[in-house]
Amino acid sequence: MGKAKSAKKNPKFSVKTFEYFQKAKTNKNKKEWFLKNKDLYETHVREPFQAVILEMQKHLQKDLPRILIDPRGVTRPTRPANRASEGIVKTFCHITLWEKKTSLFEWNPGIHFQIGVEDDDNLIGVGLYMVSSRQMSLMRQAIAEDFEAINELISDKKFKKIWGGLIGEKFVRYPKGFPINQPYSDLLMHKQFFVSKHFSRKDLYKPDFAKQLVNDLKVAMPFFNYIRQVVGTYKR
Numbered sequence: 001m002g003k004a005k006s007a008k009k010n011p012k013f014s015v016k017t018f019e020y021f022q023k024a025k026t027n028k029n030k031k032e033w034f035l036k037n038k039d040l041y042e043t044h045v046r047e048p049f050q051a052v053i054l055e056m057q058k059h060l061q062k063d064l065p066r067i068l069i070d071p072r073g074v075t076r077p078t079r080p081a082n083r084a085s086e087g088i089v090k091t092f093c094h095i096t097l098w099e100k101k102t103s104l105f106e107w108n109p110g111i112h113f114q115i116g117v118e119d120d121d122n123l124i125g126v127g128l129y130m131v132s133s134r135q136m137s138l139m140r141q142a143i144a145e146d147f148e149a150i151n152e153l154i155s156d157k158k159f160k161k162i163w164g165g166l167i168g169e170k171f172v173r174y175p176k177g178f179p180i181n182q183p184y185s186d187l188l189m190h191k192q193f194f195v196s197k198h199f200s201r202k203d204l205y206k207p208d209f210a211k212q213l214v215n216d217l218k219v220a221m222p223f224f225n226y227i228r229q230v231v232g233t234y235k236r
Contacts, residue, residue, distance in 0.1 A: 011047040013115070013204040020044055021091050021117035028087030034078055041077050049074055049093050049115070055210040056097075060217060066099050067111075073097070092116025103234035106132035109227045111217065115204060122204060124213065126220045127194030128227050129168070135231040140175060140188055142230045147184040153223045162216050163223075168192030193227055195220065 020040050027033035034041070050071035057069040074095050078088055094114030101108060107130040115122045128135060143150055154165060169191040174180055178188055197216065203209060 011043070011051050012207060013048045013201075013209065014044060015205075016040070016044040017048065017115070017204070018117065018201060021115075024089045025091045025117050028089045028091060029084070031078065031081075031088050034089045045077070045093050046074065049095075052113070052210045052213065053095060055214055056217065059214045060221075063221060064097075067097050069097055091118075092121045099228075099233055101234075103132075106130070106135060106234055108233060109224065109231065111224070113213075115199075119200075120198070122199040122201070123196050124199075124217075125194050125196035126163070126217070126224050127166075127192075128231065129192055129194050131192055132234075134234065138231050139193060139227075140178065143184045143187050144178055144182070147182075147187070150187070150223075150226060151183070153226055158219055159223065162219050163195040163197060165195070166190055166193060167196060168194060195223065 020037070023037065023040075024034070053069065053071040053074065057071070061069045075090065075093060077090055077093070079086070079090065081088065092114055093116065094112065096110045096112045098108040098110030107128075109128045110126075112125045112129070113123075128139075131139070153159065166187070170189045171191055174185070175188050178185075199209075206212070
């Protein structure tokens with residue numbers, strides 16, 4: 001696992017981080033702008049972002065042996081010209097930590113961290129966002145057979161204080177094959193099984209942001225590992 005080199009000790013997000021994103025938004029179709037401002041990106045976006053990932057790696061990697069926590073997994077700052085419908089220069093930076101895909105047809109549960117020019121860009125999400133039919137079947141079966149297992153996790157006071165509850169879209173119709181008006185009935189209506197937390201820019205500027213983020217993720221780990229254990233990975 002490679003560790004990111006940094007010319008700056010303990011780099012942090014700052015006002016200049018978002019100055020870069022704002023300028024990137026204005027110049028999103030200008031590759032030459034990015035080349036002239038690459039040092040701004042490296043110093044104020046990539047380096048502090050990778051410092052956060054290194055903190056995750058230090059404190060979480062041991063508990064997630066099948067998920068590679070590597071700062072080199074941070075998204076690239078530009079898009080190829082043939083895939084630049086939203087602009088060549090990206091106005092955000094993100095990483096998704098999950099097990100290696102074994103199928104083209106489904107995503108694994110993951111931890112997604114990102115920051116960007118818009119307020120809604122600054123967040124971390126944990127769980128299963130894109131749910132395949134195989135995963136949905138397994139989740140519903142697990143919830144109906146042992147509702148207390150997941151309910152204990154998402155009802156935990158500390159978990160609720162930090163992460164709230166499950167969010168995302170819900171189905172309009174109740175799934176066939178399950179009795180209605182059960183303690184687990186509401187959970188069966190979920191299309192997705194994840195939690196998320198948004199950050200203000202002031203949150204990101206705090207010297208202990210990375211440490212606090214890791215502490216919050218530790219609280220979410222039982223929930224994350226429950227989802228991973230239930231759905232497993234696709235078997236060829």
